[in-house]
Amino acid sequence: MEPGVKSLLAxxxxxxxxxxxxxxxxxxxxxxxxxxxxxxxxTPGDPVAALIGQQARLMSPEDLAVIRRxxxxxxxxxxxxxxxxxxxxxxxxxxxxxxxxxxxxxIAERIGPSFTLIGISLVLSIVLGVSFGVLSAVxxxxxxxxxxxxxxxxxxxxxxxxxxxxxxxxxxxxxxWFPAGGMVTLGSSGxxxxxxxxxxxxxxxxxxxxxxxxxxxYQRASLLEVLGQDYIRVARAKGLGxxxxxxxxxxxxxxxxxxxxxxxxxxxxxxxxYIVETIFSWPGLGRLGVEAILKRDYPLVMGVAILxxxxxISGNLLADLAYGALNPRLRSR
Amino acid sequence: MSTDVRSRPDDPARALARRARRxxxxxxxxxxxxxxxxxxxxxxxxxxxxxxAFAPVxxxxxPNAIDLRPEMNLATPSLAHPFGTDDSGRDWFARALYxxxxxxxxxxxxxxxxxxxGTLVGSTAGYFGGAVDTVLMRLVEVLLSLPLFFxxxxxxxxxxxxxxxxTWVIGVTTWMNVSRIVRAEVMAISATDYLxxxxxxxxxxxxxxxxxxLPNAAGPIIVAATLSIAxxxxxxxxxxxxxxxxxxxxxxxxxxxxxxxxxxxxxxxxVLCPGLLISVTVLxxxxxxxxxxxxxxxxxxxx
Numbered sequence: 335m336e337p338g339v340k341s342l343l344a345x346x347x348x349x350x351x352x353x354x355x356x357x358x359x360x361x362x363x364x365x366x367x368x369x370x371x372x373x374x375x376x377t378p379g380d381p382v383a384a385l386i387g388q389q390a391r392l393m394s395p396e397d398l399a400v401i402r403r404x405x406x407x408x409x410x411x412x413x414x415x416x417x418x419x420x421x422x423x424x425x426x427x428x429x430x431x432x433x434x435x436x437x438x439x440x441i442a443e444r445i446g447p448s449f450t451l452i453g454i455s456l457v458l459s460i461v462l463g464v465s466f467g468v469l470s471a472v473x474x475x476x477x478x479x480x481x482x483x484x485x486x487x488x489x490x491x492x493x494x495x496x497x498x499x500x501x502x503x504x505x506x507x508x509x510x511w512f513p514a515g516g517m518v519t520l521g522s523s524g525x526x527x528x529x530x531x532x533x534x535x536x537x538x539x540x541x542x543x544x545x546x547x548x549x550x551x552y553q554r555a556s557l558l559e560v561l562g563q564d565y566i567r568v569a570r571a572k573g574l575g576x577x578x579x580x581x582x583x584x585x586x587x588x589x590x591x592x593x594x595x596x597x598x599x600x601x602x603x604x605x606x607x608y609i610v611e612t613i614f615s616w617p618g619l620g621r622l623g624v625e626a627i628l629k630r631d632y633p634l635v636m637g638v639a640i641l642x643x644x645x646x647i648s649g650n651l652l653a654d655l656a657y658g659a660l661n662p663r664l665r666s667r
Numbered sequence: 668m669s670t671d672v673r674s675r676p677d678d679p680a681r682a683l684a685r686r687a688r689r690x691x692x693x694x695x696x697x698x699x700x701x702x703x704x705x706x707x708x709x710x711x712x713x714x715x716x717x718x719x720a721f722a723p724v725x726x727x728x729x730p731n732a733i734d735l736r737p738e739m740n741l742a743t744p745s746l747a748h749p750f751g752t753d754d755s756g757r758d759w760f761a762r763a764l765y766x767x768x769x770x771x772x773x774x775x776x777x778x779x780x781x782x783x784x785g786t787l788v789g790s791t792a793g794y795f796g797g798a799v800d801t802v803l804m805r806l807v808e809v810l811l812s813l814p815l816f817f818x819x820x821x822x823x824x825x826x827x828x829x830x831x832x833x834t835w836v837i838g839v840t841t842w843m844n845v846s847r848i849v850r851a852e853v854m855a856i857s858a859t860d861y862l863x864x865x866x867x868x869x870x871x872x873x874x875x876x877x878x879x880x881l882p883n884a885a886g887p888i889i890v891a892a893t894l895s896i897a898x899x900x901x902x903x904x905x906x907x908x909x910x911x912x913x914x915x916x917x918x919x920x921x922x923x924x925x926x927x928x929x930x931x932x933x934x935x936x937x938v939l940c941p942g943l944l945i946s947v948t949v950l951x952x953x954x955x956x957x958x959x960x961x962x963x964x965x966x967x968x969x970x
Contacts, residue, residue, distance in 0.1 A: 358805070358808060358809065358812070359812075361805075361809050362809050362812045362813060365809065365813070366813065369818075373821070487950060487953055487954065487957075488946070488950060490949075490953060491897070491946050491947075491949035491950035491953055492942070492945075492946045492949075493901050493904040493905065493908075493924070493942060493945050493946070493949075494901075494905065495904060495905060495908040495924055495942075496904070496924060496938065496941075496942030496945065496946065499924070499927075499928055499931060499938050499942070500938070500939070500942065502931065503931055503932075503935050503938070507931065507932050597812075601811070601812070601814070601815075604814055605814065605815070605816035605817070608816060608817065608820070608909075609905055609908070609909070612909065623817060623820075624820065624909055627820050627821060627824045627911070628824070628909075628910065628911075630824065635821060638817070639814060639817055639818075639821070642814035642817055643812070643813060643814055645814075646812050646813075646814060647812060650812055
């Protein structure tokens, strides 16, 4: 085939992949938005009373009816949903019942800390997990390999909560090396870069430990699979150095299946953030969401649900793009 | 009526098939037993189940008995109280035993629910293919991109807290992986000659699925079910820790963690013991699941 045609086909395949993913993301967002709307609309509690509070008791039923009508609460449900959606798209997700502030504002403050926590843990999990996986596959059936395999099984079996609490006990309470919670030390001594890093250590470790084992197992398995292929034997037979065979031929190809884990890993980290942020009083979206649920603050719950979905969707999109970039059959150039 | 092979129970072909099936299971067992880690894990699980079943006999005290004598306040682990006591003087070992009943039955029932739904969806998609397959598998993909754990939390907050609700919520939200595995398996089996033969002699859809497809897909389904128990135990722990799982006074391994956390400084064993139990149990289920996978599928001896 002509190279030009080939790259055109590749570009088309990649576009198709991204198009499917985008369509799919829209569907997810639609479901989340309908679910969120239903949560707002059909959970116990009168929205009029929630809006005007105590004064509602002083008003006549006729006045309340007028307010209801003005708020659009008498409209058909699909009209109400449309209105809600239009506001949501403009960034208006309503008011937090507990905090008495716009949901969007509250969430905006919390994105940064969550992003830091999840981002660092993701990078560490990938770098450490892939390294352990490669070393383990290369030294197959050695003591190191067995240790890594058993270790990854154990890491996969410990409740995240427990890992977090044990780290707190060991490194915060007993050894006093790191703070047990929060993002900065309160008062004049806190706020510096070192202080912030110290606060990151335990939550990042908890989130990374339970995530990196999945990368390790995946990388080990896929590299072993590739190493058993004929083209690896050919590469060795024609006298290429072991290093070249391993890195340029085997590892690069094994990455193709490893990178599909990126989407799962995003889901895992977002879910882990609810637990880890709660353990370490980390002021992120996860803890905000859990607190909102416990306080039945539904507008806030809904906002966090939408944001979490956006996080996961962008993770999946990123995974697709990475897959496309690594797969020569989908690469356009 | 002699033309209908299936109506004669002493038919040699049938007897052969029965023997082959028995041999297959014996083969699986023989391969499983060779995996020492898996067998040891199975033993651990048997001991745990017996301990949970005989909790009233083994437990040194009533799991809810409050003892306010000062020596019983946060007592360190000893022979009389192997896991110590909490700040109300409740015996932590007794609670762990009764907690095993709750945590294991939640996980087991949730597994049955999720495996049933997953098998139904997966076999429908894989067997019928085409548009049915596309719609169902897109649905699975969409569900997998939702923040499921958060949805479980919301569901738990909306429902009245109870063990039964918790079980349903976990079961109903965790069937997607099973359905994918079943689908792939069913698609492979549907393409085999013996299914073409079944279709040719006019065996109806339902019977083909139940008698011919699913029994041959049993291996991967059992493996997925075993691993989903492990996942359900971890989910119960996470939910109960956040106060949205098993409601007090019933003990569960998860709500023991939640209780222990408030006294982490003075009485770390309150967190250590249930956490170790969860880890060991989940690890055992993972090892058994892995052993079963290799035993069912010797050609895929891998990883």
